[in-house]
Amino acid sequence: MAEDKPIIFKTYRDLPLMPASLGRMTVNDTGSWRNVEPYYIDHTPPCNLKCPAGNDIVNFLRLTSEGKFRQAWELILETSPFPGVCGRVCPHPCESECNRDKLGGVINIHSIERFLADMNFEAPIQEVSIKYPDKKVAIIGSGPAGLACAWHLNRAGYPSTVFESHPQAGGMMRVGIPDYRLPKEVLDREIAAIQAGGTEIKTSCRVGDDITFDELMKEYAAIFIAVGFHQSRALGAEGEGHHDVVPGIEVLKRIALGEAHGLKEKVLVVGGGNTAMDAARSAHRLGAEVTVVYRRTRNEMPAIPEEIDELLAEGIPIDFLTTPVKVHTNGDVIEKVECIRMKLGEPDSSGRRRPVPIEGSNFFVEADQVITAIGETPDLGFVSEDLKVERWGVIADDFGVTNIPGVFAGGDAATGEGTVTHAIGSGSRAASAIINFIQGGELSEKDKLSPSLQRVDSKVVRFEDLNLDYFERQERIEPSHIALEERRGKFTEIYQTMDAARALYEAQRCMSCGTCPACDNCFVFCPDAAIAYSDEPGQKYVIDIMHCKGCGLCASECPRMCVEMKPVK
Ligand SMILES: Cc1cc2nc3c(=O)[nH]c(=O)nc-3n(C[C@H](O)[C@H](O)[C@H](O)COP(=O)(O)OP(=O)(O)OC[C@H]3O[C@@H](n4cnc5c(N)ncnc54)[C@H](O)[C@@H]3O)c2cc1C
Structure with a gap:
């Protein structure tokens, strides 16, 4: 849970933009008679809460709405290497509780994600440097769980080798989901980015046949089992x-x-x-x-x-x-x-x-x-007999920790959750647990939260929490698609990627629930001009607390519940 941020301990002399009350006299100080004071607190938007991969949706939508497409895409990459895939095939639970529903339809989040991935197609991928070359991790299975794990390990400086029995990488994204929903070029380019980050993928290499589990146990610092469900x-x-x-x-x-x-x-x-x-x-x-x-x-x-x-x-x-x-x-x-x-x-x-x-x-x-x-069901015939498995998969906790130290498991073969995005989330959490195992550390309670929830309060902002005076009805838009009569005989992708104008419009519909986008309402409505812009990184406003009389207008006029009044301590 995020800590409250009392952005209030500055004097008016420190403020980058002087409040109108600058010509103050001690007589108009409010310090002694104010009994509540405002705090800026980010709460949880329902979209972030529901994303199984832990994407910071509200913030990638905000960046998109500001036209910062590249930054928005990079923010997704912090949690998921597959925005192009998920923008196409994720059943988008993030949209299921979107507060926009009652004002024109839920935000078309998956289409925006897809737009960002597709428009950054040519963008160079940031180089990652391998800091721990002797701590290589073996990953069994190149589906979304295995590759997300590899991606996060690489970003943290750990090398990994992915073993894949099929001749091509991607798991069910490659051999299950057909081209009319997920063209293989999209998958190829996202896998290429993972490889560019330092992941080695050995295809046509079946653990159990071409290399044994015991050999992996001896050669690698840790093993992640992500073999999916491939037995009918x-x-x-x-x-x-x-x-x-x-x-x-x-x-x-x-x-x-x-x-x-x-x-x-x-x-x-x-x-x-x-x-x-x-x-x-x-x-x-x-x-x-x-x-x-x-x-x-x-x-x-x-x-x-x-x-x-x-x-x-x-x-x-x-x-x-x-x-x-x-x-x-x-x-x-x-x-x-x-x-x-x-x-x-x-x-x-x-x-x-x-x-x-x-x-x-x-x-x-x-x-x-x-x-x-x-x-x-999964085919787990190759694992060590000491590993605890059930008919439905490997027994592991939310972080993929199994009963054997150094052996982790995730994706469908451990969770049975059955979506690409859940598998990505599972692979990411396993990467954190693997790093902790290698470093000999413990996962903190904060580490256990998905990344998009680590910075916020646990209060989920619902429609009734919003100040509806500030939001007008705006209709959701859909991407175009090929006609039914054009589908027979072809595997052409059905839905098309939105253009920038549509993605911008759709992102601007986001109400940024519980997340301050610096709309300036608190600044404008403060009758004591006690709020000023901050030049501190990550902080949007400062409050000259000696001029705040605790009227609460900043909180009541905040459209999205980002200011809260609390008793003076
Ligand atoms: C037809 C179909 C359509 C789907 N549609 C969607 C959808 O629209 N949206 C969605 O979110 N989800 C969808 N899913 C589900 C989704 O694809 C899976 O939940 C997800 O791929 C699971 O990821 P994973 O990494 O756990 O396993 P997988 O993607 O199954 O990858 C596991 C990999 O491990 C490899 N492997 C297995 N055993 C070994 C071994 N011994 N040695 C080396 N490699 C091995 C396999 O070859 C495979 O490549 C669909 C699934 C199918 C089958």
Whole structure:
């Protein structure tokens, strides 16, 4: 939690801009009769609170609104090496509680992030220097968790080697999320920046096959396991061993790596998560007739809601409350899939209502291929047997600390959180823990907060906390996108990057909740002219406390709750 900042211990003689009361007499000093006094305090904006990567959203929006695009982008890079990726695929929880909602729609934060990343495309990356060459860290997996960890280690001066079993780096950003949502050039340029910072990535190198876990334990100062979820769950349907019953992640990987995808004409996709949505939309783009079946209803679908909308808009039907029970074959080919209708029963361990088969409701769906996408698990067969693992992943705390000193784990394989941004946050926290381990230190309570919350008070500013006299309704704008009829047969990116004028407008809609953007209201409204500009770094105003009578106008006229009146101590 940030400490209160009583910016009040200066005399009027120190003030860079003299208050109007300069010609003061001791008779108008307020010191003795003031019983409350103002403090500048930054509180937590809901966007910062909700960002799993710990991005300082309110401040990158402010910099953007001032046209300082490069600085805004660099501020994101302090917490995440993937603004171009996240600006495209993050389900943007930061927007979920944005106070702008009631005044024209939530700020289009992800589009601004994407704009900043894309417009700084050519910008040179700051060189980082390796300070601890003999403290190299091994990272297993080059997904967002592994690469974010490498990025933060490098910035702190630690070298790292990333081991990646695929021929190209990026994890699910490379082999899962298709080009129509995340073009590979965007990923390539952000990974290139990580490599330029000193990270070595060894591709086509599978830990367990090409190098053992024990060898890594001997050679490296610490290990970070970030292997994601790459093993597909079985359907549990009769006949699923057929060669045309294929896991969705396998199909997506083949497409991403330019291999023969082997898709047939009539494809039944089973599942309701992101893998199901992307496998179905990819197969549809490649000319297949696709149907999705999901055993619950739309409300329980784990896929990102916008992706479900896009799938439906692209003309792919979803048959809800349905699951396959048997794959019927005719010789070497699949002829049809027998499905059964479900109804929802009591909630299961996931909190979602359990689907229960309706006896006698079996029916057939014509299909010559089944793509399974009912969930994935990590493949942890390579780790030391002393490491505590469960079926769902490695047991680790929020900072990736496992039961073996020097071995850390994060991303999907430890948290199961299932988004790129969560994986980035997990990799960043693990980097802090690894540095502490190597340095023999302890994480302070402050270190345990995400970076964007370290500078602020824990009070979250809500709509009703704002002074609404200062905010007008302004409508949210969306980026343009290619028409539905242009999508078939192509993997062209659907959404386009906003231009600078739109990004500027959208950033200027930000109400900067709880964060002082130096709007001058306190300065203007102070009837005693006791507030002046500060020339101290990080401090916007100073208060000549001997002229403040504690009227509280600065606090009540602050649009965003950055001034608070407190009793005189
Ligand atoms: C189809 C699909 C679509 C998705 N869409 C979105 C989306 O729109 N938005 C979003 O936020 N999230 C999305 N996700 C989820 C997101 O991609 C993951 O949550 C995220 O990538 C997890 O990051 P990670 O670093 O933990 O693991 P991963 O990204 O899975 O990376 C792990 C890496 O480890 C490597 N590896 C595994 N075992 C070994 C080994 N023994 N040796 C060496 N390397 C190994 C793997 O090859 C892989 O490259 C999607 C996932 C899928 C499958």
